[in-house]
Amino acid sequence: MTTPQHQQATEDTWMFPPADGWTFDQVKHLELPFDWELVDGVIVARGQAMFWHNRVRDRLLAALEGARTEPYEVVAEQCVRIDERNTPKPDVILFDPRQLNFFELECVPPEKLALAVEVVSPGSRQDDRVRKPALYAATKVPCYWRVELDRDRKLAVHEYWLNADTRTYIPAPMHPVHHGKLITELPFPVEIDLDALVGF
Known part of the structure; x- marks a missing residue:
């Protein structure tokens, strides 16, 4: 039917x-x-997220909010309109709000994004590792972070940069995977204590 x-x-x-x-x-x-x-x-x-997932997402949002530079804004769980039939909701996005009307905005246009972040849950591995980064890269989102919980219940952040020629992501050359601390210059300088994000 x-x-x-x-x-x-x-x-x-x-x-x-x-x-x-x-x-x-x-x-x-x-x-x-x-x-x-x-x-x-x-x-x-979307599957029910575990408590640790939501805690990490919220603390990562707060860390980015504290470190962000103008003109960027950061928000969680906001849909991005890749095209009329694909509107993913990254866990966190960093975007340029200029010329956007927040009172009428339904989805953030992908060309406004500087960073998309996905926190991987057991039910979202394939999406977060393959489908979503392909969508974000195809629409030229400059940076993508994939946050995973390893077997020792420590966070690993896989950092990717856009190859604009191929519209695919490549691992960040100097620090493709962050453990303990995330330190990067893109999309702006930031240092995040990863152990504190998941600590109880």
Whole structure:
């Protein structure tokens, strides 16, 4: 079963996308009992995150907020409109707010992003390691951080820089993986105590 191409999704029909998939404008009004993203025109439920994931996300947000330079702003869980059928919600984004109307903004345009951060959960490994960085790189987001919890319950931050010619990410040359402390110059100078992010 599919839905006619130009019809709005409803709470009863969202699971039956048109042949070409839903567009964001067809689904943005939905009030569903779960958090979701639009992936290739299909509504995909976002899994329940573990406590450590949310704690790391929130503390990373606070660390970036404390270190950010003008003109950047930082926010968590805000959708990015890659195209009309893909609106991922990175865990944290750093973006240039100039010429954006916050009172009308639904999704941040990808060309405004300086950094996208994903904190990897067991149910998001494939997305955070493959699909999402490919989307961000294709739209020229300059920096991508993938935050993972290792077997010793310590954080590792994989830092990637955009290769503008190929629109793919490459590991940051001098520090591809950060342990203990994250120290980088891009997208602005920042030093973050990674052990403090996850410490209880």
